[in-house]
Structures are given as structure tokens and as C-alpha cells.
Amino acid sequence: MALLLKTEAGRGDSWRRALLAADPGLDLRQWPEVGDPADIEYALVWFPPKGALKSYPNLKVIFSIGAGVDHLASDPELPKGVPIVRMVEPGLTAGMTEFVLMSVLYHHRFMLDYAEQRRNKVWREIDQVPPWDRRVGIMGLGVLGGDVAEKLVALSFDVAGWSRSPKDLPGVARFHGPGGFIPFLNRSDILVCLLPLTAETTGILDARAFAALPEGAALVSVGRGPHVVEADLLAALETGWLGAATLDVFQTEPLPPESPFWDHPRVVLTPHVASLTIAKTASEFVIDNIRRHQAGRPLLHAVDPDRGY
Amino acid sequence: MALLLKTEAGRGDSWRRALLAADPGLDLRQWPEVGDPADIEYALVWFPPKGALKSYPNLKVIFSIGAGVDHLASDPELPKGVPIVRMVEPGLTAGMTEFVLMSVLYHHRFMLDYAEQRRNKVWREIDQVPPWDRRVGIMGLGVLGGDVAEKLVALSFDVAGWSRSPKDLPGVARFHGPGGFIPFLNRSDILVCLLPLTAETTGILDARAFAALPEGAALVSVGRGPHVVEADLLAALETGWLGAATLDVFQTEPLPPESPFWDHPRVVLTPHVASLTIAKTASEFVIDNIRRHQAGRPLLHAVDPDRGY
Numbered sequence: 001m002a003l004l005l006k007t008e009a010g011r012g013d014s015w016r017r018a019l020l021a022a023d024p025g026l027d028l029r030q031w032p033e034v035g036d037p038a039d040i041e042y043a044l045v046w047f048p049p050k051g052a053l054k055s056y057p058n059l060k061v062i063f064s065i066g067a068g069v070d071h072l073a074s075d076p077e078l079p080k081g082v083p084i085v086r087m088v089e090p091g092l093t094a095g096m097t098e099f100v101l102m103s104v105l106y107h108h109r110f111m112l113d114y115a116e117q118r119r120n121k122v123w124r125e126i127d128q129v130p131p132w133d134r135r136v137g138i139m140g141l142g143v144l145g146g147d148v149a150e151k152l153v154a155l156s157f158d159v160a161g162w163s164r165s166p167k168d169l170p171g172v173a174r175f176h177g178p179g180g181f182i183p184f185l186n187r188s189d190i191l192v193c194l195l196p197l198t199a200e201t202t203g204i205l206d207a208r209a210f211a212a213l214p215e216g217a218a219l220v221s222v223g224r225g226p227h228v229v230e231a232d233l234l235a236a237l238e239t240g241w242l243g244a245a246t247l248d249v250f251q252t253e254p255l256p257p258e259s260p261f262w263d264h265p266r267v268v269l270t271p272h273v274a275s276l277t278i279a280k281t282a283s284e285f286v287i288d289n290i291r292r293h294q295a296g297r298p299l300l301h302a303v304d305p306d307r308g309y
Numbered sequence: 310m311a312l313l314l315k316t317e318a319g320r321g322d323s324w325r326r327a328l329l330a331a332d333p334g335l336d337l338r339q340w341p342e343v344g345d346p347a348d349i350e351y352a353l354v355w356f357p358p359k360g361a362l363k364s365y366p367n368l369k370v371i372f373s374i375g376a377g378v379d380h381l382a383s384d385p386e387l388p389k390g391v392p393i394v395r396m397v398e399p400g401l402t403a404g405m406t407e408f409v410l411m412s413v414l415y416h417h418r419f420m421l422d423y424a425e426q427r428r429n430k431v432w433r434e435i436d437q438v439p440p441w442d443r444r445v446g447i448m449g450l451g452v453l454g455g456d457v458a459e460k461l462v463a464l465s466f467d468v469a470g471w472s473r474s475p476k477d478l479p480g481v482a483r484f485h486g487p488g489g490f491i492p493f494l495n496r497s498d499i500l501v502c503l504l505p506l507t508a509e510t511t512g513i514l515d516a517r518a519f520a521a522l523p524e525g526a527a528l529v530s531v532g533r534g535p536h537v538v539e540a541d542l543l544a545a546l547e548t549g550w551l552g553a554a555t556l557d558v559f560q561t562e563p564l565p566p567e568s569p570f571w572d573h574p575r576v577v578l579t580p581h582v583a584s585l586t587i588a589k590t591a592s593e594f595v596i597d598n599i600r601r602h603q604a605g606r607p608l609l610h611a612v613d614p615d616r617g618y
Contacts (some may be wrong), residue, residue: 035577090465091439094440094465095437095439097420097464098418098440101410101411101412101414101464102410102411102414102418102420105407105408105414106411106415107405107409108407109411109582111411111579114578114580114582118571121566121571123562123563123580125580125581125582125585126582128404128582128585128587130403130404131403131407151463151464154460154463155406155407155410155460156399159509253432254432255432259428262430269423269427269430270420270423271426271431271433271434272434273418273434273435273437274493276437278437278439301406
């Protein structure tokens with residue numbers, strides 16, 4: 001058996017080293033030097049060219065390098081019936097939790113307002129809100145959202161979560177399905193989007209959603225760009241109804257130079273770096289999962305084809 | 310018995326409401342309308358005028374409105390033998406933990422670098438460091454430092470603490486006393502100062518201390534301004550040996566307009582707001598402590614006169 005590796009540009013060598021450290025006997029084929037396509041039984045990929053994966057007649061499992069699998073699901077020629085595995089590894093989870101905690105705390109503590117005061121050399125205290133009076137809402141309660149929720153509860157925030165199906169998390173108020181969406185938004189002073197991108201969640205953060213938030217709410221957008229209708233987001237920021245946003249993902253990436261988000265004073269902007277898969281811990285997850293599959297045991301974190309994540 | 314209240318300007322009424330909510334029968338005297346000085350048995354104060362507290366012949370306990378008591382200890386005419394109580398209340402602790410976590414994460418995640426890239430509309434990923442490879446050092450392991458350390462350990466950071474006397478905290482590498490200081494600094498990629506201000510800790514963060522940090526380290530200064538020798542800090546930032554700093558406290562507050570920190574690109578600056586005592590929960594702490602004292606039980610969080618905190 002051989003493992004095909006297709007990473008983003010410039011990352012191939014660090015992945016190769018990490019995979020071989022996790023399994024020194026691994027037959028690794030780094031795309032585009034694939035050798036005999038019939039050898040490939042597993043693939044570990046990030047944005048493979050559309051149609052590329054159908055070239056491997058013996059492909060048994062596709063592993064995604066990132067937490068999201070929309071880069072695979074959007075390929076109309078993806079081989080049918082081959083299981084897809086989401087990336088779940090401690091580095092990726094830790095990174096997302098760090099970024100979301102930082103962003104929630106940044107808005108909770110009025111840091112954009114302090115930055116504006118600073119530009120004018122104004123030394124003035126802004127009345128602080130205790131965490132138990134700050135309502136944080138998390139869209140998506142999977143591995144990432146669940147870990148974020150747990151850490152926010154430990155900091156005494158008033159946390160709610162919204163998910164497709166009911167989920168139980170200690171200390172987290174739960175909302176689910178279309179019927180729970182507006183009541184959930186109504187109590188989200190700081191809204192975090194960690195949903196997977198599917199047909200159902202594309203454009204979910206639109207004018208109607210922003211209008212349902214409390215006045216002055218903040219958005220932390222770290223799922224995928226197409227969750228957000230950017231024109232509606234901009235309009236909500238312009239009126240001040242939405243008070244602030246941290247944006248890590250965008251409709252078009254890299255963000256085009258003409259985007260108004262680049263220098264919007266109520267926006268914190270980062271280049272899709274909220275969480276990066278760490279090759280070392282991720283390679284251990286992939287090798288372990290390959291061994292499970294070879295031993296006939298169920299794959300960990302396989303995608304449910306009906307849900308799409 | 311009567312309680313004397315002297316807050317910072319503009320905060321008196323919210324304290325009055327909170328204290329009377331905690332004890333509706335309280336005889337509260339709001340400075341400067343004190344009435345008969347002989348009635349005053351307890352005082353809850355923030356920066357009382359020097360010598361003011363010696364006017365009360367029956368004063369039994371002085372409560373500080375903030376965590377630090379240096380605003381009292383610096384009064385040469387402070388009545389001798391009257392116990393001083395530090396402020397320890399859940400709002401103050403939560404606020405400090407929030408601010409320090411946010412600041413540590415901000416530097417850990419290269420947010421000053423991303424802000425600089427953004428000004429040039431550069432979309433570029435910076436290699437991420439997993440939290441277990443990031444060494445955070447906390448100076449001061451009291452109520453605030455201990456809570457911060459616990460939360461950083463929960464986020465998988467490599468945490469060490471330095472304190473006057475040995476302290477035990479799960480998952481935290483411990484250093485103490487003058488002999489432990491340089492080894493502690495040598496392993497602090499991000500250094501947090503949460504010390505009390507005493508004669509021993511004044512000027513502790515000087516050129517020698519900064520030189521002992523790893524190259525490119527970040528400082529989070531949230532104790533008191535005089536812990537830091539500001540000229541040395543500025544020099545360390547100018548050479549780049551110190552990579553970044555979050556500064557909430559300064560030698561002179563409000564920070565003078567001519568301070569170079571106002572527009573230093575490697576500095577995050579806030580106006581001494583890392584943590585604010587929350588009147589509601591603090592009033593409950595004070596009333597409870599008064600009742601303990603009246604019942605002849607030991608005061609909670611009384612200052613040790615020898616240590617000065």
C-alpha cells in the first residue's frame with residue numbers, strides 16, 4: 001500500500017518528515033510524483049485538483065488535511081463510496097480554541113475601543129462587564145466548538161451553542177435546528193461561527209441573522225468564508241448594529257486588495273490562520289487511522305455522507 | 310459601627326448601592342461626609358489622601374478597593390497596628406485572568422505581526438507554535454497569578470511561575486527567590502508580571518532582566534508601573550531583543566502624551582484596566598469579612614506586614 005500526499009505549496013517537506021517519523025516504513029508518494037496509480041490506497045490531501053482523485057483505482061480512504069472537507073465535497077468527480085476522514089488532531093483543536101478565546105476576550109474587553117482611544121492618546125476606563133453577564137453563542141458544537149465552549153464556561157462566560165442536532169455540553173445552553181436559530185442569536189452578545197460548510201450553512205450569516213443579534217454584538221468568523229454574506233456583514237457594521245468583528249475567512253481568499261475589510265476600523269482581520277493542522281500530531285492521527293482501517297476496525301472521524309461533515 | 314467609603318472619583322454611588330444591597334442595615338459614611346470620626350470602625354478605600362486614615366480613633370480594619378495595597382503602604386502616617394485587607398473577589402480575579410489570557414494568546418498568535426501585514430494588505434500565514442512549545446512565565450503566584458497559571462495549563466501551555474516563597478501548583482514549573490529569577494527568565498518566551506509592588510519588586514524588570522529572556526520574548530505588564538524600568542524596556546524593544554509588550558500600567562498614570570509607548574508599533578497599550586474590582590461581588594466580600602471580624606474570627610486575605618502584601 002502507498003499513501004498519496006498532496007499539501008498546500010511549500011508544506012510538502014514538513015509533512016513528509018512528520019509522516020515518516022510516525023511510520024518509518026511508509027510508502028509515501030508526494031504529488032505529482034505518484035508512480036503507479038494502482039499502488040495508492042490512501043490519500044492525505046488539501047485542495048486536490050478537481051477530478052484528480054478518480055485516477056486511483058484502489059483508493060480506500062481520503063484524509064483531509066484540514067478540519068473542513070468542503071474542499072473535497074465540492075469536487076463533482078470525487079470517487080463515489082470512498083470514505084472521507086476529517087482532520088481531528090490536538091494541535092488543530094488547540095489552535096482553534098486559542099484563536100476563538102483570544103477573539104472573544106478581545107471584544108469582551110473592548111480592545112477595539114481602547115485602540116481607538118489610544119490613537120487619540122485618550123486614557124479612559126470603559127466600564128467592564130463581568131463574564132457571567134456576557135452571552136457568547138457558538139454555532140457548531142463539534143470537536144472544535146465543544147472545546148471552545150468548555151474553555152469559555154471555565155472562564156465563567158454565559159455560553160450557548162447552536163447545532164444541527166441536540167447536543168449536551170455541561171454549562172452550555174443548547175439550541176438546535178432551524179427553530180432554535182433566532183432565539184439563539186437573540187442572546188448572543190458575541191457570536192462565534194465554527195460550522196462546517198454545507199449547502200445548508202452557506203450564507204447562513206445574512207442580514208436576517210445579524211438583525212436578530214443584540215445591538216452592538218460582535219462576530220467571530222472562523223468557519224468558512226461562504227457562511228457569511230459579506231455585503232450584509234458590511235452593512236451591519238456600517239450602521240453600528242454589529243459593533244465589531246474578527247474575520248479570519250472570506251468569500252475570496254487571499255482577500256482581494258479592494259476589499260473594504262482590509263482597513264475597516266471595527267474589524268480584526270487575519271489571513272485564514274485561526275487554526276493550522278500541526279504535521280507532527282496530525283501524522284500520528286493519520287497513521288493510526290490507516291492501521292485501524294487495515295485491521296478492519298472503524299475509521300475515526302469519518303464523514304457522514306448525508307450530513308456532509 | 311460605621312464603614313467609611315472612599316472610592317475613585319465617579320464610582321461612589323455604585324459602591325454605595327452595592328454595599329447597601331449586601332447589608333441593608335449598614336451605617337455607610339461616604340468620604341468626605343464622615344460625621345463623627347469616632348464612629349468609623351472600618352474603612353474601604355482607594356488612594357485615601359496621605360494621613361487621612363489617622364483621623365479615626367476607633368478604626369479597626371482597612372479594606373483596599375484594589376488587589377494591590379501599595380496605595381496604603383506608601384502613606385507614612387498610616388495608623389500602626391490596624392490590619393489591612395487586600396481585595397480578593399471573583400470579579401477582580403476573573404477580569405485579570407481574562408486580560409492576561411487574551412494578552413498571552415495575542416502574542417502567542419503573532420497578532421502584532423498580522424496587524425502589520427494587514428496595514429500592507431499582505432495575506433501571509435506565519436508558522437504557528439503549538440502551545441506545549443510556548444513557555445509562559447508568571448511572576449507572582451497569589452490569587453491572581455495562580456488562577457492565570459491554571460487556565461494557561463488547561464490550554465496546554467508550558468507554564469512556569471516565580472514567587473517569593475515556594476508554591477505548589479499542578480502542572481506549573483516552580484522557581485522562587487532571587488536564586489530562581491534568572492533561570493526562570495531564561496525559559497519565559499512570554500513573561501507576565503503580576504507581582505505586588507514592594508520595595509523588593511520595584512524596578513525588578515530592568516535591563517538585566519530583559520537580557521535574561523529568550524530573544525524575541527514578549528512582556529505582559531499588569532502589576533504596577535514601577536515594576537518596570539521604562540527606559541530599559543524601551544531600549545529592549547528598540548533592539549528587538551524584546552519582541553512585543555502589552556502594557557497596562559506605567560510609572561506615571563495617566564500616561565503623559567509625550568510617552569513613546571503611545572504609538573510604539575510593538576506595544577499593546579491599555580489605561581490600567583486589566584482588572585477592575587466589581588462593586589457587587591466586592592461588597593459581598595467586604596461585608597462578609599466585617600462580620601467575621603465582629604464575630605472574632607480571623608480576617609480573610611489580611612496583609613502580612615512583614616511581606617507588605
